[in-house]
Amino acid sequence: MSAHLATDLPGTATATPAGADGAAVSLSGLAKCYRGPPEVRAVDGVDLVVPPGQLFGLLGPNGAGKSTTVGMCTTRIRPTSGSVRIEGIDAVADPSRVKRRIGVVTQDNTLDRACTLWENLVYHCRYFGWSGRDARARADELLERFHLADRRDAFPMQISGGMAQRLQVARAIAHRPSVLFLDEPTAGLDPQSRIALWELVHELRADGLTVVLTTHHMEEAQTICDRVAIIDHGRVLVDDTPQRLIAAHGTAATIDVRFGQTPDARLLDRLRAIAGVSDVEPRGDAVRLTTDDRTGLLARVVEAAEGVDLADVTRSGANLEAVFIHLTGRDLRE
Missing domain, CATH: 3.40.50.300 (P-loop containing nucleotide triphosphate hydrolases)
Incomplete structure (x- = not known):
């Protein structure tokens, strides 16, 4: 050319x-x-x-x-x-x-x-x-x-x-x-x-x-x-x-919690029992909680993890990942 x-x-x-x-x-x-x-x-x-x-x-x-x-x-x-x-x-x-x-x-x-x-x-x-x-x-x-x-x-x-x-x-x-x-x-x-x-x-x-x-x-x-x-x-x-x-669709927020070791079943059950938590997803030494936007959730998460080596806690507002899960019910990493 x-x-x-x-x-x-x-x-x-x-x-x-x-x-x-x-x-x-x-x-x-x-x-x-x-x-x-x-x-x-x-x-x-x-x-x-x-x-x-x-x-x-x-x-x-x-x-x-x-x-x-x-x-x-x-x-x-x-x-x-x-x-x-x-x-x-x-x-x-x-x-x-x-x-x-x-x-x-x-x-x-x-x-x-x-x-x-x-x-x-x-x-x-x-x-x-x-x-x-x-x-x-x-x-x-x-x-x-x-x-x-x-x-x-x-x-x-x-x-x-x-x-x-x-x-x-x-x-x-x-x-x-x-x-x-x-x-x-x-x-x-x-x-x-x-x-x-x-x-x-x-x-x-x-x-x-x-x-x-x-x-x-x-x-x-x-x-x-x-x-x-x-x-x-x-x-x-x-x-x-x-x-x-x-x-329009972002009804949920997320809380990511990282521990010093892989969380056991009892800890996961305590996290699931927190009012306002709709899903608990283990990720190796971390856990992602899908929650509503009510206040005080971070404090309750920390209380539920008492006695466990807690390394980090972060909270994110509604995002595209929450939109996707809300629309389909599927995890993005499936």
């Missing part, structure tokens, strides 16, 4: 293009059924619209249908029924045009281990038709922007997980797409790497990029997403801003 055509691709610093309906991503009646026995409906009639320039989260537990939905959006999985449109282009009828407009980071590390970091970026651009000169310049630019320039000649197996994930994002946007799909992008990353990755994603969004991400980390999504859809059993349960969802 010539330099002129490369700069004309979607996803430059100008406003993100949209389809005729004004959407960057539009899903209508989207479904995916895997024949059995037993028959599995991984996605069951999803309707979603993602406006241009939005950071949109598709949330839910493992097996909820998030990755399958993204797979259909990115042309990797063919829908059983319904439609996917990326900037108005049908992903089934015209997958080649859609691929030029999207960047994808999957859950797995798909970097070419036989190529250096720099070569991974150069060959990606070349695959999309860029000239050698433009591809090399783009690789240099992205390595600088993603703080990887000093490792340009290293191979993927020689860098940390956080660096590898940053490189995958850099490669996904190397051909200047306008919609970026991130499937569980922070899985397995340490806190510092997660923060660094989200800072880069926010920078890309400021450039006009639309970002669609899947995650089961509700706290993370509550902080970074403009809008979220909670999906379970292949169906969208709710779709709104995190603040509105919490206001």
Whole structure:
């Protein structure tokens, strides 16, 4: 591809293009059924619209249908029924045009281990038709922007997980797409790497990029997403801003208690007996209590733990995790 055509691709610093309906991503009646026995409906009639320039989260537990939905959006999985449109282009009828407009980071590390970091970026651009000169310049630019320039000649197996994930994002946007799909992008990353990755994603969004991400980390999504859809059993349960969802459905609060040892059954029973506690979830040497918003609960929790080595107690108000449990009754880590 010539330099002129490369700069004309979607996803430059100008406003993100949209389809005729004004959407960057539009899903209508989207479904995916895997024949059995037993028959599995991984996605069951999803309707979603993602406006241009939005950071949109598709949330839910493992097996909820998030990755399958993204797979259909990115042309990797063919829908059983319904439609996917990326900037108005049908992903089934015209997958080649859609691929030029999207960047994808999957859950797995798909970097070419036989190529250096720099070569991974150069060959990606070349695959999309860029000239050698433009591809090399783009690789240099992205390595600088993603703080990887000093490792340009290293191979993927020689860098940390956080660096590898940053490189995958850099490669996904190397051909200047306008919609970026991130499937569980922070899985397995340490806190510092997660923060660094989200800072880069926010920078890309400021450039006009639309970002669609899947995650089961509700706290993370509550902080970074403009809008979220909670999906379970292949169906969208709710779709709104995190603040509105919490206001409408966030009836519970949580208290996290960490002990010096794994709590025994008697301690768990005492915690369950506290008025206002609706659920007690053991987590190794810690326990998460789902509670209502009544006052005095922290004191009663401390009283119930008398005689036990109590290391830490924290309380959080209603959040997206509480919204999910309220709507489905399922724990997010199932």
